[in-house]
Amino acid sequence: MSDQEVEAARQRIRGLLTGLFGNDRFVSGVPDDMSLREAGVSSTGLVSLLVAMEDAFGFEWDDEVHPEVLRSIDSLAGHVVALRG
Amino acid sequence: MPVDEETQQDLSYHQDAPRARTRDGVELYYESVGEGTALTFLNNFFLSAPFWRECTGELSRRHRVVTYDFCNHGASTRLSQEPTWEEHAADVIGLLDALEIESTYLVGTSASTQLARDVALEYPDRVRGLVLAGPVFGLRGMRRHRQLNRAWLLTLKNEGIAALYNHMYPEVIAGEMNEEGGTPGFLGLRESFMAMNTPEELINGLTLAQQGDTSPELLSRVVAPTLIVLGDDDILLSPGRGRDLAALFPKGHCEIMPNAGHVPYLDDPETFQTLVLKFVEEAEAHV
Numbered sequence: 001m002s003d004q005e006v007e008a009a010r011q012r013i014r015g016l017l018t019g020l021f022g023n024d025r026f027v028s029g030v031p032d033d034m035s036l037r038e039a040g041v042s043s044t045g046l047v048s049l050l051v052a053m054e055d056a057f058g059f060e061w062d063d064e065v066h067p068e069v070l071r072s073i074d075s076l077a078g079h080v081v082a083l084r085g
Numbered sequence: 086m087p088v089d090e091e092t093q094q095d096l097s098y099h100q101d102a103p104r105a106r107t108r109d110g111v112e113l114y115y116e117s118v119g120e121g122t123a124l125t126f127l128n129n130f131f132l133s134a135p136f137w138r139e140c141t142g143e144l145s146r147r148h149r150v151v152t153y154d155f156c157n158h159g160a161s162t163r164l165s166q167e168p169t170w171e172e173h174a175a176d177v178i179g180l181l182d183a184l185e186i187e188s189t190y191l192v193g194t195s196a197s198t199q200l201a202r203d204v205a206l207e208y209p210d211r212v213r214g215l216v217l218a219g220p221v222f223g224l225r226g227m228r229r230h231r232q233l234n235r236a237w238l239l240t241l242k243n244e245g246i247a248a249l250y251n252h253m254y255p256e257v258i259a260g261e262m263n264e265e266g267g268t269p270g271f272l273g274l275r276e277s278f279m280a281m282n283t284p285e286e287l288i289n290g291l292t293l294a295q296q297g298d299t300s301p302e303l304l305s306r307v308v309a310p311t312l313i314v315l316g317d318d319d320i321l322l323s324p325g326r327g328r329d330l331a332a333l334f335p336k337g338h339c340e341i342m343p344n345a346g347h348v349p350y351l352d353d354p355e356t357f358q359t360l361v362l363k364f365v366e367e368a369e370a371h372v
Contacts (some may be wrong), residue, residue: 037280040097044139047266047273054269061268067247070276 005084009057009077016052017073020045025052046070059083096135096280098160105321106151107179108172114160115180122213122365125177126152127197128167129289133159133281138309141249141257148365150188158286167289170297174204181211190365192216194235195257195347196294203297204309214310216361219257219319219347224329227299229321240290246284250275254277259318259346274351293367301358304333304353311337316345316352338364 001005010032018024036046050070053059057080069079104112116134124139124144134152154161156168156176167195168176178199181189182265187339188211193201198220204211221230233256241249254271255263308350311334314326324341340360345352 013299035360037096037276044094046276047269050269050272061181061252061272063268064273066274067279070272085280 005081006074009080010073012077013049013053013073015050016049017041020048020052027039032077033072034053034072035071036069047082049076051068053080057083095159096133097307098135098248102160105159105180105183105311106174107156107183111162111176111179113153113156113162113176113180115151115184117149117151117184118258119147119149119336121148122364122369123149123151123181123184123186124216124361125186125191126191127149127177127183127191127200128153128158129193129195129197130155130158130287130294131258131278131282131335132194136172136277141272144357144361147362149186149319151180151184151186155290157289167293170200170203170231170293173200174207177204178208178211182315187211188213189352190214190216190368192218192361194221194350195221196230196290198222199294199297202307205309206303214312215307216312216314216364218314218331218349218357219312219321219328220337221294221321221347222301222304222330223321224301224326226301231295231299233320234291234294238288238295241284241287241291245289247275247280249287252279256320258345258346259266259316259352261318261344261354262346288293303334304330304337305335307334310364311318311338312360313337313339314342314349314357314360315339316342316347316349318346319349320347340364352359 014027017027050061069075089170102114105115106112114134134154139153142149155173156162157164191204198217201215201217205215211288221227223229237249237253240252313327313331315322315324317324326338331337342349342353342356350357
């Protein structure tokens with residue numbers, strides 16, 4: 001898992017969040033390692049992000065994914081890159 | 086797909102929110118939105134007050150919607166001793182007193198339908214009506230609900246909170262919502278579930294939910310108008326049994342929500358609110 005791959009995934013996820021929220025004011029203020037819940041992302045927002053990630057990265061979420069994976073932009077990006085092997 | 090502005094709410098607490106003092110040493114976190122006839126929502130040990138924002142927007146445009154955290158849950162006072170049902174009922178009345186609400190509609194869901202019943206029986210002058218969403222009562226008793234709670238408690242104690250969620254989800258969420266939301270829906274709700282609850286809170290809540298009077302005869306003594314909102318995919322009651330249950334209340338009525346499960350306000354918040362509005366309107370017309 002290279003740093004470049006993770007950073008590219010982070011930026012892609014930020015782009016998806018920007019699309020979901022209609023502007024980047026919210027997203028630009030969220031650090032990579034901040035809890036999305038604590039940043040103000042609702043369950044509805046999280047579901048929309050997960051659906052958007054499936055389309056953008058070409059994978060399907062699994063019910064068994066560990067709760068910590070969904071915590072932050074960082075953890076989501078790490079999961080995406082890990083799936084690619 | 087952009088996130089709907091209406092649902093752009095989170096589960097965070099209002100940091101500057103006042104607390105309602107209900108008993109010696111007990112202060113409850115609450116939110117009160119809107120004006121008019123009060124609708125007070127009772128959590129079911131799995132929900133926190135902020136959760137209701139996503140399901141009560143329409144109601145709060147017409148009425149005063151009050152949500153709060155139980156003592157020993159969420160942002161309310163923590164006591165060393167878990168409250169009894171009687172103390173939870175006293176907290177409801179203390180909350181109404183603190184907010185200067187003479188009488189209210191109580192909206193219970195799952196385990197808290199038992200609390201709604203108890204408050205209506207003990208303090209009938211303070212209850213204008215009951216909305217029981219996914220009630221835990223049976224026609225002859227509550228064995229099924231108690232057994233379900235025991236199974237959930239066992240899973241929680243043995244395997245933890247994520248396993249409890251895995252156990253509960255297919256039981257309380259309608260098949261339609263499960264298929265429609267797919268894995269993203271499952272994971273998104275899991276994140277909320279784990280944010281709203283600690284294992285200790287859930288153990289205490291699931292333990293208390295197995296206590297209390299299970300007699301169906303109690304229902305015949307509830308004088309307040311009562312609406313049962315039942316999903317047609319509820320794990321505890323079939324639609325037919327829901328109607329039979331409503332008939333046990335002197336002023337009972339049952340509405341069936343298609344493709345909804347044990348927590349029908351999650352499956353279809355809009356229809357749920359429409360049913361509640363209609364019920365309140367009709368009940369108020371007969372006051």
